[in-house]
Amino acid sequence: xxxxxxxxxxxxxxxxxxxxxxxxxLEEGEIKFVMNPYDEFAVEEALKTKEKIGGDSAVxxxxxxxxxxxxxIRTALAMGADTGVHVWDAALDGTDSYGTATxxxxxxxxxxxxxxxxxxQAIDGDFAQVNSRVAExxxxxxxxxVTKLDLSASGGKxxxxxxxxxxxxxxxxxxxxxxxxxxxxxxYASLPGIMKAKKKPVEKWDLAALGLSAADVTPRLVVQEIxxxxxxxxxxxxxxxxxxxxxxLVKALREExxxx
Amino acid sequence: MADKDILIVAEQRGGNIRKISYELAGIGGELAKKTGGExxxxxxxxxxxxxAAQLGKYGVKKVLAADDAAFKLYSSEGxxxxxxxxxxxxxxxxxxxxxxAMGRDLxxxxxxxxxTGLVTDSVGLDIVNGKLQGIRPALSGKIQMxxxxxxxxxxxxxxxxxxxxxxxxxxxxxxxEKLDHGVTAAGIRAKVTELRASAGAKADLTEAExxxxxxxxxxxxxxxxxxDALADVIGATVGASRAAVDxxxxxxxxxxxxxxxxxxxxxxxxxxxSGAIQHLAGMRTSKVIVAVNKDPDAPIWQIADxxxxxxxxxxxxxxxxxxxxxxxxx
Numbered sequence: 363x364x365x366x367x368x369x370x371x372x373x374x375x376x377x378x379x380x381x382x383x384x385x386x387x388l389e390e391g392e393i394k395f396v397m398n399p400y401d402e403f404a405v406e407e408a409l410k411t412k413e414k415i416g417g418d419s420a421v422x423x424x425x426x427x428x429x430x431x432x433x434x435i436r437t438a439l440a441m442g443a444d445t446g447v448h449v450w451d452a453a454l455d456g457t458d459s460y461g462t463a464t465x466x467x468x469x470x471x472x473x474x475x476x477x478x479x480x481x482x483q484a485i486d487g488d489f490a491q492v493n494s495r496v497a498e499x500x501x502x503x504x505x506x507x508v509t510k511l512d513l514s515a516s517g518g519k520x521x522x523x524x525x526x527x528x529x530x531x532x533x534x535x536x537x538x539x540x541x542x543x544x545x546x547x548x549x550y551a552s553l554p555g556i557m558k559a560k561k562k563p564v565e566k567w568d569l570a571a572l573g574l575s576a577a578d579v580t581p582r583l584v585v586q587e588i589x590x591x592x593x594x595x596x597x598x599x600x601x602x603x604x605x606x607x608x609x610x611l612v613k614a615l616r617e618e619x620x621x622x
Numbered sequence: 623m624a625d626k627d628i629l630i631v632a633e634q635r636g637g638n639i640r641k642i643s644y645e646l647a648g649i650g651g652e653l654a655k656k657t658g659g660e661x662x663x664x665x666x667x668x669x670x671x672x673x674a675a676q677l678g679k680y681g682v683k684k685v686l687a688a689d690d691a692a693f694k695l696y697s698s699e700g701x702x703x704x705x706x707x708x709x710x711x712x713x714x715x716x717x718x719x720x721x722x723a724m725g726r727d728l729x730x731x732x733x734x735x736x737x738t739g740l741v742t743d744s745v746g747l748d749i750v751n752g753k754l755q756g757i758r759p760a761l762s763g764k765i766q767m768x769x770x771x772x773x774x775x776x777x778x779x780x781x782x783x784x785x786x787x788x789x790x791x792x793x794x795x796x797x798x799e800k801l802d803h804g805v806t807a808a809g810i811r812a813k814v815t816e817l818r819a820s821a822g823a824k825a826d827l828t829e830a831e832x833x834x835x836x837x838x839x840x841x842x843x844x845x846x847x848x849x850d851a852l853a854d855v856i857g858a859t860v861g862a863s864r865a866a867v868d869x870x871x872x873x874x875x876x877x878x879x880x881x882x883x884x885x886x887x888x889x890x891x892x893x894x895x896s897g898a899i900q901h902l903a904g905m906r907t908s909k910v911i912v913a914v915n916k917d918p919d920a921p922i923w924q925i926a927d928x929x930x931x932x933x934x935x936x937x938x939x940x941x942x943x944x945x946x947x948x949x950x951x952x
Contacts, residue, residue, distance in 0.1 A: 375880055375900050379765050388761075399881060459730075460739065485880065488760050489742045494698070494730035503812035504698050506727050523875070524723040525826035527819040529696065533812035543881050544874045582739030586755070587768040595911065596927040599918075607930045608940040611912070612948055614928055621889050621910045622856065622948070 363419040363515060366470055367408045368480040368492070369401040369438055371431040375485065385587045387456075388486075397434040400481025402548035403541035408479045409442045410546060411513055420444040424469055426454065426462055432564060439559035440551035446564035447473060453569055453576035459487075461579035463495030468572035470500060476515075478538045482507055490540075497538035505531060507542045625775070626659025629714035631705050632677060632685075633724055634667045635817070639676065641829065642720035644788040646781060647680035649747055650718050651789060656749040657715065662686065664708035664801065666701050668694035671798050678796025680789050686711065686801040693805075695814035696724055702731045704803040709736065711801065714776050716754050718747075721780040722828070729780040739771035741779040745907070754779060762880045762903030783829045784886045820875065824859045827878060832858035833887045835878055835905070838865035839894025839916070839934060846872060848935070849893065852942045855949065861885065863901050879904035893934040897922025914938075 373379075373388070374396045380389040397405075405423070412419040423438040425431045426449040435446035449469050454461060470478060478500075483490035490506075497504035509528065510521035517534035523542055551559070569575065598614065600607040615622050628650045632643035647661065654661040661681055665674035666688040674685045688704035705728060709717060717732070719725040721743040733740035741747075745766075746757030754777040755770045771777040807813075827833065834853040836846055846860065853860045862872035864879050878885055880900040890908035895901060897913070897920055905911070906925060913922045913929035914937045923929065930937055 373761070375762070375903075377761070377764075379761055381765070388765075458739065460734070460737075463734065486761055488762065489740075490726055491730040491733070491740055491742060494727060495734040497698075498702075498731045498734040504727070504731060505812055506698075507723060521818075522723070524817070525829055527817060529814045530816040530818060531812055531814050537812065582733075582737075582771055582774045583741065583769055584772055585767055585769055588760075589766050589768070590764070591759070591766045593906065593925060595925050597923070598928045599923060599926070600928075600930045601918075601932070604930075604932060604936050604940045607932065608937060608944050611928055611930060612941065612944040615889070615910070615912070616948060619910050619927065622945070 363411070363415045363417070363476045364474050365408045365411055365419060365421045366473065366475040366478045367404050367421060367423050367438065367443065368466060368478065368496070369405065369423055369425045369434050370398045370484045371395045371425065371427055371434040372398040372484050372486045375399070379590065381588050381590065385589065386585050387588065395430060395433070397437050398481050398484045400483060400485070400541060400543070403543065403545050404479040404481050405438045405441050405443060406546045406548040407511065407541055409549070411477065414513070415515060422447060422473055424449060424466060426450065426465055435564055436559050437551060439562045440556040441549055442555060445562060448564055448566045449572070450566065451568040454579055456581070457579050458581035458583040459489050459491035459495055460582040463492045463499060464579050465569070465572060465574065466492065467496045467499035468574055469567055470496070472567070472572060476536050477513070480538065480540050482540045482542050493538055493540040500538070503533050503537045505533060505537060506540045508539050509542050509544045511539065511545065624713035625715040626657040627712055627714040628654045628657070628659060628661050628716045628718065629708060629712050630661070630663045631717065631719040631725070631728065632663045632665045632674070633720055633722060634665060634670050634673065637667065637669055637673060639673050641788065642722055642725070642783050643677065644680050645783065645786045646718050646720060647677055647682050648789045649781060649786040651681035653716060653747060653749060659715065660684070662712050662714065664688060664705060666693050666704045675795035675798050679791040679793055682796045685796045685798045687798050688801045688803040690803065690805065692807045692810070695817060697810045697813045698727050698731055699812065700805050700810045701728050702735060703805045703809070704801065705732050706735055707803045708801055709776060717776045717778045719780045721782045725780050729778055733778045736776065738774035738776060738778060741769055743782050744779045745782050745785050747779060753777065759907070763884070763906050764903065782886060784831065827859050827861050827876070827883045827885050830859040830885065830887050832856055832889045833861050833885055833891070834858045835861040835863065835890065835892045835895060836866055836872070837863040837892070837894035837896060838869055838871070840866060840871055843871045848938045852938055852945070855942055855945045863895050892922060893938060895922055896920045897925065
């Protein structure tokens, strides 16, 4: 089985954002980059699938971004993935979900796939679009927010999280599956794994290699401005006896905040 | 002119129109006033035509109903095909969906089918220079992006639940027209076979107006029942911090935060929540934030509107009683 995983390199969760002077991007200088946390579930599920299906199954990791993203590909290889594909081109700089999905779908078609795993969303953009866009471009079914998965060579059953419960889904392969926290426990890369990863092949494909032109990846969504949201909070901090503070607080919620 | 029209993709479950659909009607109506177009809705489901008509009371001028047994439960391919047919029929300039689980799934695939852009999880929408402009959170809410779709049509946006107001009802039902959707069960390769509801009838955290949340200071799972009691009195849904979930005091479905659920209630009460960045990412847009924490220096105080520096085990029962008294008067 040809198992594909899409990973993105994102700022780590502690990042305090700094915005560029043109107000359109994040300053990258001091950011610590990591594999998007949700993509770890995707890599783990890909490896579990390889172990379950066996035979000549192999896991290929794809990532789109500048050269620094190869580090995240190596992390996935260290966890146990077999080969990597680094997709990048100057024309992809500043692209959006549309452009990213177009390039990744082309890479998946070029490489061949039976199932594609990815995280439910990337924690920088929080768009959660690439998954479904890739599925549409590949003309395969999509399963998003998967919390449970039972996969065989031809298809399977999954559970996905919705408001107030779960949807149980039956599906056929090939498909794109995006992973929600709780699906599995991602393994740590072992030291031998890290050493082996250095020798595993990582190909680099630009737009020409993918049979695409710059026009094919023109973004549909344009950023006018990025800003840090202002938040003015009242900051009323009560101390003292519970018989005093609780009535005061509840009264304020009714009369001042008018919220109850 | 069709390109001034706004099409909303209303949501239903089990034949009932979901609240997000009324929120869509609200913001959709405001945008339609600015573009000078009409507000139209498409409802996809089984046996939903009658329920769909009531959208007229919320400002929708016409409803297209994709009413078919094939739509009884959700499927990405089935619902996207029906929505695409509605777009083909109406030719709107703007399409709005909810940013619910279904809405996010549908809007992204629909946007790609139509080769257009999508503003995910909008918290603000306006018409600027004739084009849709959206405000949306990113980087777990630490930044806001102001975005637009300058060239592609239609412009699609998914709308965060609980942000836009439900308009007051007025007028009567909207005319409902059957949509020729062209979907067959055979064309659906991933289908929901069952919708399994979680125990408890409370609103989902992501859509709750009021939330009571507990941190690791709750000390054990059994102690969460004091929060349940408070939540019952004020009609809130109970959530938890990652620390509480990781310690086994609450299931992951209750987790609020960067790797849990993002919530947007009018009232958020956090008990023993320290205010780690990753937790704030999940609730910082709450309209009113109340904190109860023993530690006067906890980071939560920086974003609290009101709070009490004290032991939550003393405060929670007292607060439950006080709210009971207050709500009995009203």
